[in-house]
Amino acid sequence: MIANKTVPLNLHHLSTPSNSAGSIPSINEPVPIVKLNTVKVHQTNDVYQHACNITAWQQLYDQLQPNIFKGQLTECWLEGIQFFKEYTNTSLRQSCIVWPKALWLGIPPTTEKVEGYIGSHAISQHTIALREGGSEFELTTPNDYTIMGLVVNLDILLSQISLLYPEQQDQFNRFTSTPTLQVNPEQKQRICQLIQQALKAGQEIPELTTTPATLNILRQDLLENLINLLFSSEAINDKSLRKRENYLKIISKTRDYILSHPQDVITVASLCESLHVSRRTLQNCFQTVLGLSPYTYLKAIRLNAVRRELESRYSIHQTVQDAAMAWGFWHMSQFAIDYYSLFGELPSQSLSARGNLEHTWL
Numbered sequence: 621m622i623a624n625k626t627v628p629l630n631l632h633h634l635s636t637p638s639n640s641a642g643s644i645p646s647i648n649e650p651v652p653i654v655k656l657n658t659v660k661v662h663q664t665n666d667v668y669q670h671a672c673n674i675t676a677w678q679q680l681y682d683q684l685q686p687n688i689f690k691g692q693l694t695e696c697w698l699e700g701i702q703f704f705k706e707y708t709n710t711s712l713r714q715s716c717i718v719w720p721k722a723l724w725l726g727i728p729p730t731t732e733k734v735e736g737y738i739g740s741h742a743i744s745q746h747t748i749a750l751r752e753g754g755s756e757f758e759l760t761t762p763n764d765y766t767i768m769g770l771v772v773n774l775d776i777l778l779s780q781i782s783l784l785y786p787e788q789q790d791q792f793n794r795f796t797s798t799p800t801l802q803v804n805p806e807q808k809q810r811i812c813q814l815i816q817q818a819l820k821a822g823q824e825i826p827e828l829t830t831t832p833a834t835l836n837i838l839r840q841d842l843l844e845n846l847i848n849l850l851f852s853s854e855a856i857n858d859k860s861l862r863k864r865e866n867y868l869k870i871i872s873k874t875r876d877y878i879l880s881h882p883q884d885v886i887t888v889a890s891l892c893e894s895l896h897v898s899r900r901t902l903q904n905c906f907q908t909v910l911g912l913s914p915y916t917y918l919k920a921i922r923l924n925a926v927r928r929e930l931e932s933r934y935s936i937h938q939t940v941q942d943a944a945m946a947w948g949f950w951h952m953s954q955f956a957i958d959y960y961s962l963f964g965e966l967p968s969q970s971l972s973a974r975g976n977l978e979h980t981w982l
Contacts, residue, residue, distance in 0.1 A: 631928045631935060632879050634678045634717050634756055657829045659822035662693045666973065667712070667924075667963075668931045674704065674769075676719040681712050682924040684912060685763070688964035694819045696829060698839050700773035703815050707766045711910075713875075714759040718771055722753035723796065725846065727768040729816075730809045736761040740864040741800040743767070747856065748803050748849070752796050758872070760910070768815045770846060780843045785851055794855070801853035811845040818842075867905040870895060874902075874914070878921045882947045888914050922947045923962050930970040940967040 662673040670691035671681040687710035695704035718724040726749035735742045737760040738749040781789045822829040929935040929943040937943040949955035
């Protein structure tokens with residue numbers, strides 16, 4: 621990313637003008653600078669590293685359950701088009717911002733039987749997720765989850781729609797007004813296969829994504845399949861979403877409260893008082909949406925915050941003790957046990973990895 625000024629940085633929120641703490645480079649209208657027509661494969665055992673790997677996105681991942689993280693991202697950029705396949709082995713809470721002036725489609729393979737969520741909306745075998753670039757959204761993904769991603773520059777997409785569906789191009793807004801759409805299973809399978817085959821072929825025969833003839837065909841195939849998928853889709857009318865939406869608001873407020881009070885003693889009782897909800901409601905929220913207790917979530921969010929502090933080169937904390945105490949962990953031996961239990965490595969190992977990340981937004 622080219623820079624001509626700095627804006628405040630917060631390791632625990634995505635970069636927007638309203639966030640503060642530290643500084644990182646920025647420009648008024650950031651444009652992804654990437655190596656085109658090359659398939660890249662990133663494999664990592666680090667949840668923080670994995671969140672930084674998707675080119676030109678801003679992401680923060682919170683690991684919610686004890687596990688040694690394993691993630692793989694296979695990614696390719698064509699001009700104005702990004703497509704990738706992402707796998708993660710453990711359940712995550714994700715904050716995401718796609719690069720500006722683009723549309724993202726999240727497409728789980730038709731073989732993916734477990735559901736992820738964008739906000740309160742399920743991403744299932746029969747649906748896809750959508751989001752315009754430049755605005756923050758939240759994903760919740762289960763254990764052993766695979767999803768395809770396809771991101772297209774809006775100008776390129778609208779230009780193609782005007783050619784393929786000239787009489788319906790005014791309907792485009794309906795695709796961006798909802799986080800999920802129900803889609804034709806055959807067309808969904810077709811675009812999943814196209815993405816997987818293109819990534820595999822690009823790894824095995826790199827010339828396929830650099831030869832102009834094959835490159836142009838692939839680019840056009842991706843655009844046409846994407847547009848056909850959108851225009852054959854249907855809106856989802858699920859009245860049961862209201863309850864989950866309310867639960868998610870409480871969970872989101874809980875996370876915001878935890879992050880804004882890093883050194884405070886936070887109990888379930890104090891959360892209930894701050895959020896104006898009963899203990900039973902709070903318990904039901906977390907159990908229904910995440911399968912966790914509020915206390916387990918509280919500790920996981922703080923442990924993930926410490927992990928980012930330990931690994932980020934932008935952190936102001938230089939020792940494990942400083943980072944842990946900044947997030948309310950005063951009993952160092954118990955902290956080390958809890959940290960190891962969640963991430964499968966010692967805090968000192970995380971600190972030793974600082975500055976070694978291949979790609980860093982943070």
